[in-house]
Amino acid sequence: MAEKKKSSYISGKESRKITRFNRRVTKKLESERADANKDPKLYTTVMKNPQNVVEFDNVCTYFFTDVGVVKAVDGVNFDVPRNSTVGIVGESGCGKSVTSLSLMQLLARPSGQTVGGEIRFNKGDGTAYNIVNTPNAIMEHLRGNNISMIFQEPMTALNPVFRIGAQVDEVTKLHNPEMTDEQVKARTLEMLELVGIANKEGVYNMYPHELSGGMRQRICIAIALACSPTLIIADEPTTALDVTIQAQILELLQDLKDKLNSSIMLITHDLGVVAGMADYVVVMYAGRVIEKGTAEEIFHRPCHPYTIGLMKSKPVVGQKVKKLYNIPGSVPNPVSMPDYCYFRDRCEMCCEQCQGEYPPEIKLSATHFVSCYRYYDEGTVMGYPKSVNVEELL
Numbered sequence: 001m002a003e004k005k006k007s008s009y010i011s012g013k014e015s016r017k018i019t020r021f022n023r024r025v026t027k028k029l030e031s032e033r034a035d036a037n038k039d040p041k042l043y044t045t046v047m048k049n050p051q052n053v054v055e056f057d058n059v060c061t062y063f064f065t066d067v068g069v070v071k072a073v074d075g076v077n078f079d080v081p082r083n084s085t086v087g088i089v090g091e092s093g094c095g096k097s098v099t100s101l102s103l104m105q106l107l108a109r110p111s112g113q114t115v116g117g118e119i120r121f122n123k124g125d126g127t128a129y130n131i132v133n134t135p136n137a138i139m140e141h142l143r144g145n146n147i148s149m150i151f152q153e154p155m156t157a158l159n160p161v162f163r164i165g166a167q168v169d170e171v172t173k174l175h176n177p178e179m180t181d182e183q184v185k186a187r188t189l190e191m192l193e194l195v196g197i198a199n200k201e202g203v204y205n206m207y208p209h210e211l212s213g214g215m216r217q218r219i220c221i222a223i224a225l226a227c228s229p230t231l232i233i234a235d236e237p238t239t240a241l242d243v244t245i246q247a248q249i250l251e252l253l254q255d256l257k258d259k260l261n262s263s264i265m266l267i268t269h270d271l272g273v274v275a276g277m278a279d280y281v282v283v284m285y286a287g288r289v290i291e292k293g294t295a296e297e298i299f300h301r302p303c304h305p306y307t308i309g310l311m312k313s314k315p316v317v318g319q320k321v322k323k324l325y326n327i328p329g330s331v332p333n334p335v336s337m338p339d340y341c342y343f344r345d346r347c348e349m350c351c352e353q354c355q356g357e358y359p360p361e362i363k364l365s366a367t368h369f370v371s372c373y374r375y376y377d378e379g380t381v382m383g384y385p386k387s388v389n390v391e392e393l394l
C-alpha cells in the first residue's frame with residue numbers, strides 16, 4: 001500500500017512542471033488549430049473509401065491533466081460504412097465516449113486535444129472533412145444536420161423547464177429556417193409519431209417530468225433525427241431503461257436508421273445489444289482497438305483473449321453456471337501505460353512474444369483484425385499503433 005502511494009505521489013516541483021508543460025503545449029496546439037481552421041486544404045480531405053461515412057485513422061486524443069497526460073484514445077483505426085451499425089464495446093474508461101466526442105469536436109478543450117491522426121467525415125455531397133481541423137462554424141452545421149448524438153440519460157439531455165413541443169420545434173426551426181411556425185409544428189408532430197408516441201398532440205404540450213423514461217428517450221431520438229442525419233451516435237442509449245423498453249428503443253433506432261438511410265455508431269458495454277443490432281463490432285481496451293470485425297466474426301470467432309473473456313462473462317439463457325467468468329486484474333494506469341501489450345498483466349494466454357513491444361494489428365480476413373501475438377503466424381501483419389510523443393509537440 002505504502003509502495004503504491006509512493007509511486008503515484010507527485011511532488012510540488014513535479015506538479016508545477018506538469019502545469020507549465022500543459023500550458024505551453026495546449027497553447028501551441030490551440031494556435032495550430034486556429035491556423036488549420038483557416039485553410040480549407042487542411043480541413044477538407046478525401047475518403048479512403050467513399051462508401052464509408054466515417055474513417056478514424058490513427059486517432060490520438062489526449063487529456064493534459066494535473067497528474068500527467070492521459071492517452072484516452074491512442075491510435076484508433078476503424079470505419080463506419082454507409083447504412084450500417086457499428087457497435088463499440090469495451091469496459092468503462094477504455095475511450096469509447098472520447099472517440100465519439102472527438103468526432104463531434106465536443107472535447108473539454110483546451111485540456112482535451114486530438115493530437116494525431118485524421119477523422120474523415122463524408123458529408124455525402126462529395127465533400128469530406130478532416131474533423132480534427134474543421135472550424136467551429138462548419139462543425140456547428142455538421143452537428144445536427146449531418147451527425148446527431150443520443151445520450152445515455154434522457155432527463156439530463158432535455159430541458160426540464162420547456163415543453164416537449166418547444167424543444168423539438170427549436171431543432172426543426174434551426175435546421176429549416178424557411179419553415180413557417182405551422183410547418184414546424186406539423187413536422188414536430190410527424191417526428192413524434194415516427195418515434196412511436198401515440199398521444200402526440202398531448203405530449204407536444206407536456207414537460208419532460210410528465211413522461212416516462214422510455215418516452216423521454218423517444219423524444220431525444222426524435223430531436224436527434226429531426227434533421228435526417230447521415231450518422232447517429234448513440235452513447236449507451238438504453239442503459240437507463242428497463243429491458244422491454246430497451247428492446248423497443250433499439251428496434252425503433254434500427255427502423256429509423258433504415259428509413260433515413262443513416263449509419264449508427266452504437267456505444268455500449270452490453271454485448272446483447274451489440275449482438276442484436278450491430279453489423280460490425282469494434283472492441284476497445286485502454287484507448288486502443290484490440291479487435292474489430294463483422295458481428296458474426298466477433299461473436300462466432302472471438303480471437304483476442306479480452307474479447308474471449310468478454311464473451312465468457314456474458315450470461316447465456318438455459319445454461320446454468322455456479323459463477324459467471326470475470327476477467328482477473330484491472331486496466332493499467334492511463335497516465336503511464338506499459339510499453340508491452342496492455343492486456344498482458346491480465347492475460348491467461350501469454351506466449352513468448354508477448355514479452356516484447358505492443359502487438360501489431362493482424363489481419364485475419366478482409367474484415368477481421370486483431371492486435372495479439374497469438375495470431376502472428378496466422379494472419380498478415382498490418383502495422384503497429386502509432387502513439388504521439390507529447391514532448392515532440394512543443
Ligand SMILES: Nc1ncnc2c1ncn2[C@@H]1O[C@H](COP(=O)(O)OP(=O)(O)OP(=O)(O)O)[C@@H](O)[C@H]1O
Binds near residue numbers: 090094095097
Ligand atoms: N475531461 C477529461 N479529463 C481527463 N480525463 C478524461 C476526461 N474525459 C475522459 N477522460 C479519461 O479518458 C479515458 C476514457 O474515458 P471515456 O469516457 O471515453 O470512457 P468510456 O469507454 O466511455 O467509459 P464508460 O463506459 O464508463 O462510459 C478515461 O480514463 C477517462 O478518465
Ligand code: SF4
Binds near residue numbers: 342345347359
Ligand atoms: S499479445 Fe499476448 S499478452 Fe497480449 S493479449 Fe495477446 S496473448 Fe495476451
Ligand SMILES: [Mg+2]
Binds near residue numbers: 096235
Ligand atoms: Mg462513456
